[in-house]
Amino acid sequence: MGSIYLIRHGQASFGADDYDVLSPIGIRQAEVLGEHLAQLGTRIDRSVSGALRRQQHTASSALKQLKDADLADTTLDIDAAFNEFDADAVIRALLPDLLPEEPEALHTLRNAAQNRGEFQRLFAKLIARWVSGEHSKPGLQSWQEFVAQVQGGLERLLQQADSKQNIAVFTSGGTITALLHLITGIAPAQAFELNWQIVNTSLSCLKFRGTQVSLASFNSHVHLQLLKAPELITYR
Structure with a gap:
């Protein structure tokens, strides 16, 4: 193997x-x-x-x-x-819809290095929305598209491998x-x-x-x- x-x-x-x-x-x-x-x-x-x-x-x-x-x-x-x-693209695309329930989110994300714990909490919420497929935005790579990209790389790797x-x-x-x-x-x-x-x-x-x-x-x-x-x- x-x-x-x-x-x-x-x-x-x-x-x-x-x-x-x-x-x-x-x-x-x-x-x-x-x-x-x-x-x-x-x-x-x-x-x-x-x-x-x-x-x-x-x-x-x-x-x-x-x-x-x-x-x-x-x-x-x-x-x-x-x-x-592209994590930045995910944040930019999905943050506006999160702001009504997380009004401090923009400040936290702009000062991420000083708010690591809170940044992680908000980032995890945004990623959960992205992965769910229920919050697609024009021009934003979906989770499914990202998985297909990675799968293509793995398939190429295996095709070329001894x-x-x-x-x-x-x-x-x-x-x-x-x-x-x-x-x-x-x-x-x-x-x-x-x-x-x-x-x-x-x-x-x-x-x-x-x-x-x-x-x-x-x-x-x-x-x-x-x-x-x-x-x-x-x-x-």
Whole structure:
């Protein structure tokens, strides 16, 4: 059987003007991941990333450690199917309908870095509306369309894979959530309850034989836990 390692990107720049940049912690998380895989002797035969900078930077930082151990090269294939859904677009499209019941929501979302707990609560409500399919808006990618995008990426990956390859996919939490839904059949709402637990640079492993795929492990972040540095365990 082959293995697909789904790797969430390192911590990005939450609350900054440009979220799509790894923070110093995010860079360190990616380096630690690469070091850990190298210590385990995990050979990566192919590496794929979404097109987002935080995904590609995570890949380059981790793969450097593996290359130094002669366990991978730094060749990185880009497939935008593994991009994250556009969370900002979801917020912009669905927030107006939420304001009557959450009048402080706009202030909270504009000052997200100072209101992390409240931001998460509101964001989860908006995502629940998006996933339900009952609040579609013109021009906004639906949850169903996003799942189809991710499914296309997985199908391409399997079509190109050898039977015993180890493939690393550097991606994002929402994409991993969509794959959980596709592979296990878990309901979208339940999948997003798991989404909120996905740690930056965590590993989820899929096993495949041909086009048959199963979930082998989810959200492993032992590479961070072993360092006994709680500040490296982040969720956003």
